[in-house]
Amino acid sequence: MAGSSGTSERPGDSAGDGTGAGGMPRWLPRAIVTALLLVGAFKLVSWAFLQLTGFLSTLLVSFVLSLAMEPAVTWMAARGMRRGLAAFLVFLVAAVLGLGFVAAIVTLLVDQVGQVAAQLPHLLDSLINWINSTFHADVSLDKLQQMVLNNAGSIEQYAQKAANNIWGVSSTLLGGVFQLFTIALFTFYFTADGPRMRRVLCSMLPPARQAEVLRAWELGIEKTGGYLYSRALLAVASAAAHFVLLWLLGIPYAGPLAIWVGVVSQFVPTIGTYLAGALPMLVGLTVDPVDAVWILVFVVAYQQVENYLLQPRITARTVEIHPAVAFGSVIAGAALLGAVGALIAIPVTATLQGFISTYIRRYELVEPPTDRLRDPVRRRRRGGTEDEQHVSDGDSGDDSN
Numbered sequence: 001m002a003g004s005s006g007t008s009e010r011p012g013d014s015a016g017d018g019t020g021a022g023g024m025p026r027w028l029p030r031a032i033v034t035a036l037l038l039v040g041a042f043k044l045v046s047w048a049f050l051q052l053t054g055f056l057s058t059l060l061v062s063f064v065l066s067l068a069m070e071p072a073v074t075w076m077a078a079r080g081m082r083r084g085l086a087a088f089l090v091f092l093v094a095a096v097l098g099l100g101f102v103a104a105i106v107t108l109l110v111d112q113v114g115q116v117a118a119q120l121p122h123l124l125d126s127l128i129n130w131i132n133s134t135f136h137a138d139v140s141l142d143k144l145q146q147m148v149l150n151n152a153g154s155i156e157q158y159a160q161k162a163a164n165n166i167w168g169v170s171s172t173l174l175g176g177v178f179q180l181f182t183i184a185l186f187t188f189y190f191t192a193d194g195p196r197m198r199r200v201l202c203s204m205l206p207p208a209r210q211a212e213v214l215r216a217w218e219l220g221i222e223k224t225g226g227y228l229y230s231r232a233l234l235a236v237a238s239a240a241a242h243f244v245l246l247w248l249l250g251i252p253y254a255g256p257l258a259i260w261v262g263v264v265s266q267f268v269p270t271i272g273t274y275l276a277g278a279l280p281m282l283v284g285l286t287v288d289p290v291d292a293v294w295i296l297v298f299v300v301a302y303q304q305v306e307n308y309l310l311q312p313r314i315t316a317r318t319v320e321i322h323p324a325v326a327f328g329s330v331i332a333g334a335a336l337l338g339a340v341g342a343l344i345a346i347p348v349t350a351t352l353q354g355f356i357s358t359y360i361r362r363y364e365l366v367e368p369p370t371d372r373l374r375d376p377v378r379r380r381r382r383g384g385t386e387d388e389q390h391v392s393d394g395d396s397g398d399d400s401n
Contacts, residue, residue, distance in 0.1 A: 054179075057340050062183050064344045066190035067224040069094075073191055087192040091184070101263060104256035111253070112283065216351070224347040230314045235262035237310060238302065242280070245298050249291045251284055261299075267343070273303055325349065 049056075069090050076086035128139050190197065198217060202210040239262030246254035257280045264276035277299035284292035326346050333345030 057337050058179060058182055059186060060337075061340055061344060062186035063190055064224055064347060065183070065187040066194065067220045068228040068347075069187070069191045069225075070194055070221045071225045073194075083195075084192045087188055090191070091188055095184075101259055104253075105260055108253045108256045108260075108283075112286070115286065220347075220351045223350040227347040227350060231266045233314055234306065234310060235266040238262040238265055238306065241302055242298070245295065246280060249284070249287075249294060251280065251287060251291060251295075253283070257283060273299070325353070 069087070072090050073083060073086045076089070077083045131137055131139055198214065202213055205213060239258040242261045243254055243258035246257055251257065260279055261276040265272045268275060277296065280295050280299075281292045284295050326349070329345040329349035330342050333341030333343075333348070335341070337344075
């Protein structure tokens with residue numbers, strides 16, 4: 001036919017619009033495959049992160065501990081000692097102190113359990129007499145023994161459950177010991193190879209980023225070391241004060257109990273004070289209930305002295321962090337990483353606060369007019385208002401003429 005072109009379009013073809021047969025864009029299959037690969041990669045990374053959460057927490061704790069030990073190791077290395085040997089000596093001192101603390105507390109607990117077991121018959125007689133006199137009951141030790149024999153099956157089941165729980169607790173303790181050794185190993189490597197780690201990390205960054213990383217690292221060392229050292233000083237002061245009290249009251253194991261109070265009250269966040277004072281009070285109850293009351297009064301009084309006198313002076317130059325911020329950081333750390341997060345929350349927050357503060361520009365506050373009218377004392381201290389300053393300048397000018 002006239003006017004018809006020599007080419008004819010087949011159904012489904014497009015004039016360069018990127019669609020194939022059936023009208024599907026050619027890029028759509030590739031986009032679907034890419035999206036599926038991205039979703040699969042995200043799932044894989046999420047699964048790996050969840051599986052490695054414990055290991056990453058171990059690395060984080062080890063890194064924070066290495067920052068705390070860095071000043072002592074650097075000080076010893078600057079005086080000619082090899083860095084590896086300096087790190088080993090610091091670890092040795094820390095291990096001896098930790099093992100001594102654990103041994104003292106275990107000895108105390110074993111002795112107290114032995115005393116309770118020896119006094120158990122007397123305690124049972126006292127309890128039965130109190131029940132009979134208070135509730136007008138007729139309870140005797142023979143009846144209690146008969147009840148125990150009648151419920152032997154239930155007691156056996158309870159014993160089996162307790163044995164299973166003991167096995168679970170033993171497994172947990174073994175896992176905790178292995179984790180402690182892992183943390184100690186990584187902490188030693190981080191401390192001994194601190195300068196090499198910094199050089200390797202900074203060699204992968206441009207010069208501007210290197211300065212930021214080094215500044216953050218130095219702030220971390222300063223804040224973490226300052227936090228732990230200030231807490232150690234407060235622990236020594238608390239242990240000494242409580243030892244004097246326990247020694248005067250004649251409480252057995254005054255030394256281990258004082259060390260317990262000093263360490264737990266300073267290094268366990270939020271509830272450390274109450275947990276630390278509970279054990280001396282329980283031991284005091286076995287001696288004389290009045291001694292427990294004196295211990296409670298002293299713990300409360302000393303806590304006030306520490307909060308308002310000792311702690312501000314000791315931590316003023318080390319960890320400048322508001323108490324509300326510290327409390328909130330502990331809660332956030334516990335929610336993220338449990339007990340580990342609560343322990344390292346304050347030094348990490350202090351480091352972040354010090355690093356961020358260097359990039360925040362602060363301005364002088366403008367004093368509202370109402371404050372100037374309401375506070376004449378401050379106005380006189382600052383040299384008067386602007387009008388008074390202007391009049392003063394005018395008078396001085398007249399005098400000069």
